[in-house]
Amino acid sequence: MKFYNREAEIAKLREIRSxxxxxxxxxxxxxxxRRIGKTSLIVTAMEDEPFVYLFVGRKNxxxxxxxxxxxRM
Numbered sequence: 001m002k003f004y005n006r007e008a009e010i011a012k013l014r015e016i017r018s019x020x021x022x023x024x025x026x027x028x029x030x031x032x033x034r035r036i037g038k039t040s041l042i043v044t045a046m047e048d049e050p051f052v053y054l055f056v057g058r059k060n061x062x063x064x065x066x067x068x069x070x071x072r073m
Contacts, residue, residue: 013045
């Protein structure tokens with residue numbers, strides 16, 4: 001996906017990543033309307049480093065935990 005005018009967002013995500021290496025761990029949450037490129041933006045910003053991406057759908061807590069647990073196996 002080609003990004004237009006997202007350089008500032010990519011730079012901020014990379015800055016947050018570098019701060020988490022040198023200072024304290026950080027949790028970053030990307031929210032917004034559907035289908036505007038949130039996942040692609042994160043993947044692009046983190047493409048040169050390993051990272052964990054957890055999708056949280058609209059489910060109850062027990063279903064989410066069961067799904068995450070089964071993914072680890």
